[in-house]
Amino acid sequence: AHLDRIAQVDGVLHAFLQVDAEGALATAREVDAARAAGEELHPLAGVPIAVKDIACTEGLPTTAGSKMLEGWVAPYDATIVRRLRDARMPILGKTNMDEFAMGSSTEHSAFGPTRNPWDVTRIPGGSGGGSSAAVSSFMAPLAIGSDTGGSIRQPAAVTGSVGAKPTYGGVSRYGIIALASSLDQIGPCSRTIADAAALHEVIGGHDPLDSTSIDAPAPAALEAARTGAAEGGSAALKGLRVGVVKELVDGEGFQAGVKELFEARLQQLREAGAEIVEVSCPSFALGMAAYYLILPSEASSNLARYDAMRYGLRVGPEGVDAPSAEQVMAASRDAAFGDEVKRRIILGTYALSSGYYDAYYGKAQKVRTLIQRDFDAAFEQADVLVSPSAPTTAFPLGEKLDDPLAMYLNDIATIPVNLAGVCALSLPMGLAPEDGLPTGFQVIAPAQADERMYSAGAAVE
Ligand code: GLN
Numbered sequence: 001a002h003l004d005r006i007a008q009v010d011g012v013l014h015a016f017l018q019v020d021a022e023g024a025l026a027t028a029r030e031v032d033a034a035r036a037a038g039e040e041l042h043p044l045a046g047v048p049i050a051v052k053d054i055a056c057t058e059g060l061p062t063t064a065g066s067k068m069l070e071g072w073v074a075p076y077d078a079t080i081v082r083r084l085r086d087a088r089m090p091i092l093g094k095t096n097m098d099e100f101a102m103g104s105s106t107e108h109s110a111f112g113p114t115r116n117p118w119d120v121t122r123i124p125g126g127s128g129g130g131s132s133a134a135v136s137s138f139m140a141p142l143a144i145g146s147d148t149g150g151s152i153r154q155p156a157a158v159t160g161s162v163g164a165k166p167t168y169g170g171v172s173r174y175g176i177i178a179l180a181s182s183l184d185q186i187g188p189c190s191r192t193i194a195d196a197a198a199l200h201e202v203i204g205g206h207d208p209l210d211s212t213s214i215d216a217p218a219p220a221a222l223e224a225a226r227t228g229a230a231e232g233g234s235a236a237l238k239g240l241r242v243g244v245v246k247e248l249v250d251g252e253g254f255q256a257g258v259k260e261l262f263e264a265r266l267q268q269l270r271e272a273g274a275e276i277v278e279v280s281c282p283s284f285a286l287g288m289a290a291y292y293l294i295l296p297s298e299a300s301s302n303l304a305r306y307d308a309m310r311y312g313l314r315v316g317p318e319g320v321d322a323p324s325a326e327q328v329m330a331a332s333r334d335a336a337f338g339d340e341v342k343r344r345i346i347l348g349t350y351a352l353s354s355g356y357y358d359a360y361y362g363k364a365q366k367v368r369t370l371i372q373r374d375f376d377a378a379f380e381q382a383d384v385l386v387s388p389s390a391p392t393t394a395f396p397l398g399e400k401l402d403d404p405l406a407m408y409l410n411d412i413a414t415i416p417v418n419l420a421g422v423c424a425l426s427l428p429m430g431l432a433p434e435d436g437l438p439t440g441f442q443v444i445a446p447a448q449a450d451e452r453m454y455s456a457g458a459a460v461e
Helices: 002-013 021-036 079-086 129-136 153-159 193-203 221-237 256-271 282-305 325-336 339-351 358-381 404-411 415-420 450-460
Strands: 016-019 049-052 091-095 142-146 162-165 186-190 241-245 275-279 384-388 423-431 438-445
Touching: 002 016, 002 021, 002 091, 016 129, 021 091, 049 079, 049 129, 079 091, 079 193, 091 129, 129 142, 129 153, 129 186, 142 193, 153 162, 153 423, 153 438, 162 193, 162 450, 186 193, 193 221, 193 423, 193 450, 221 450, 241 256, 241 358, 256 275, 256 384, 256 423, 256 438, 275 358, 282 339, 282 358, 282 404, 282 415, 339 358, 358 384, 358 415, 384 450, 423 450, 438 450
Parallel strands: 049 091, 049 142, 241 275, 241 384
Antiparallel strands: 016 091, 142 186, 162 186, 162 423, 384 438, 423 438
């Protein structure tokens, strides 16, 4: 059914870069046979899934949305892909994304944009627009995303679906193409909180192959989501201290309808017995600036591996007979990387250059500590923090392509979460009155309190 749906609508939406009908059907048939033979199966066995093209998959191309990796087939599976296969979840294919996960609209994909299922003239969010569009258009019940500054939560918000960014280190990144290693996190995309929680349990938990992996089992996320949803959420909401982060609501650029829906939701929570407290996190104002030093710095370093020598696209410089390795590298990187990737490599290389480290990267790291302290203080006053997930609904394709700063501002509410390594999810908040498009409600919980995030999220849902 999902493959049929893909055949029906993906010609327009372009959520997938590759569809593996044969592989998905083969797994589905194996599950049928195993079930018929009375074998004990994982509860998600046979449930199809779409995987963001940032995760290495044996036997299928992995491009990270870049010409640099066009046609490249990884020789091994990312740990999360292995875990999906172990659970016997059929992999439907690989989803579209902004090149190397840099962007908020999926328009920076080298293979053309994905369209928002709610309005195909608009963006599906980014960088994981493909995964969220696949889920919200019923091409897949579940998908994998990656979130470095909001790439799971912002697409979820603007496509009316659910997306969770687990605690930093909670899900293995072994075999995931690195963007900014101190921020990157893999997480679930779905249509309900319980589905996200169930998928989190499949992919989460310690992985010795990832040195940043937390040495703990996956959280009991599904149980938490069920507890939160009990009695229509009222049991979990009674007495729950919900902190409204002033800086994430009052900020400039928040669409009127987004604010209205957020206020209405707070009122519902209040009526259900939650205690709404206002908290202030003054250093969040510096989050965007710190992020756009830390991310480009780490990305410029991570992307140095695409040297056209070991793998990836290789072209010779024009008109040179016997080019040096350096000339080939320069020509290949020039031909293969898109504008946004180049912009960030230049920014990052500049920020890390000798003599500038303290002024830029070092200072940004200090801001990061301030943001962590603001979170610590806020979590003394509240059990969870909430905000709109994104300041606006989906904008028209092309609108912000020539204005990187305007594009960056779409992540204003999601970025502090990555800088601090805490966990957060986005759930549907309703359709904005002015344009009838989906909005998202963000629930943030402390590091390693993913269960609390799912339980509160399910109570609000
Ligand atoms: N949109 C943000 C950026 O462009 C976040 C990206 C991400 O989370 N991968 O950096």
